[in-house]
Amino acid sequence: MKILAFSNQKGGVGKTTTVQNLGKGLSNLGKKVLLVDLDAQGNLTDSYGIDNQSLNKTVYHVLKGSESIKNVIMKSQGVDILPSNLELSGADLEFSSIPGREFLLKDALEELSEYDYILIDCPPNLSIMTLNALSAAHKVYIPLQTEYYSIKGMAQLLDSIKLIKKRINHKLELGGVICTMYDKRKNLNKEVKDIIDEYFEGRVLNTQIRENISLAEAPSKSISIFDYKPNSNGAEDYLNLAKEIIEREEQDGNY
Numbered sequence: 296m297k298i299l300a301f302s303n304q305k306g307g308v309g310k311t312t313t314v315q316n317l318g319k320g321l322s323n324l325g326k327k328v329l330l331v332d333l334d335a336q337g338n339l340t341d342s343y344g345i346d347n348q349s350l351n352k353t354v355y356h357v358l359k360g361s362e363s364i365k366n367v368i369m370k371s372q373g374v375d376i377l378p379s380n381l382e383l384s385g386a387d388l389e390f391s392s393i394p395g396r397e398f399l400l401k402d403a404l405e406e407l408s409e410y411d412y413i414l415i416d417c418p419p420n421l422s423i424m425t426l427n428a429l430s431a432a433h434k435v436y437i438p439l440q441t442e443y444y445s446i447k448g449m450a451q452l453l454d455s456i457k458l459i460k461k462r463i464n465h466k467l468e469l470g471g472v473i474c475t476m477y478d479k480r481k482n483l484n485k486e487v488k489d490i491i492d493e494y495f496e497g498r499v500l501n502t503q504i505r506e507n508i509s510l511a512e513a514p515s516k517s518i519s520i521f522d523y524k525p526n527s528n529g530a531e532d533y534l535n536l537a538k539e540i541i542e543r544e545e546q547d548g549n550y
């Protein structure tokens with residue numbers, strides 16, 4: 296079982312789009328997948344056709360300890376989802392005085408053993424929720440928009456990862472950087488890609504996710520890119536990403 300967190304404290308970089316479509320891609324390749332929505336916006340939950348506002352049991356109740364994780368996990372389109380909604384937005388404050396508040400998700404996931412991959416969609420900050428994701432994860436993958444200002448803020452994220460590895464999760468590794476919204480016609484994208492390659496020395500995945508409008512449209516249809524536009528660049532890229540991640544993770548063996 297591989298637990299992979301998708302994190303970047305910047306919003307709008309493709310975290311949720313990646314968890315949605317990579318999750319479905321891994322499932323299409325025969326893997327048993329659980330997607331964890333740790334963002335109070337509940338976009339990942341919605342992208343699978345689950346109306347997050349109508350839910351009365353979510354990841355919030357699991358973290359709080361008032362529901363068992365197995366009772367809250369939902370099924371949609373071949374994957375399992377631990378859903379989220381706005382109720383999670385007060386959790387940082389609510390959990391702030393609980394001892395071990397950064398291990399709530401890790402503890403909950405320990406009840407599960409049936410998955411090949413658990414993908415965690417993080418909120419756009421370095422909050423207690425993100426800390427929970429990084430404590431539970433074996434690897435953190437960073438979706439990074441191929442734009443100049445994306446590189447700023449990377450030092451802060453890498454420092455946090457180092458600190459979390461040192462203090463609360465010795466196993467945590469940087470799985471890799473996923474370049475998103477790439478447009479090779481834009482010179483700037485190429486330049487920035489070179490800077491990212493240099494900065495992350497060999498940790499950038501070979502698969503780049505190209506800018507593709509179908510990827511932005513699919514969530515409003517509550518389906519993945521594979522069901523919305525199977526012949527699009529987006530479907531091709533996310534299938535390749537799923538294959539590359541399986542290859543990388545299988546090389547690393549089981550934890």
Ligand SMILES: Nc1ncnc2c1ncn2[C@@H]1O[C@H](COP(=O)(O)OP(=O)(O)O)[C@@H](O)[C@H]1O
Binds near residue numbers: 306307312
């Ligand atoms: N490769 C892409 N091409 C075009 N639009 C994209 C792509 N990836 C994501 N988007 C769109 O960009 C916006 C931000 O993506 P999202 O996955 O929600 O980012 P995050 O979860 O990091 O905030 C969304 O509207 C999404 O549909």
Ligand SMILES: [Mg+2]
Binds near residue numbers: 307311312334338417
């Ligand atoms: Mg998101």
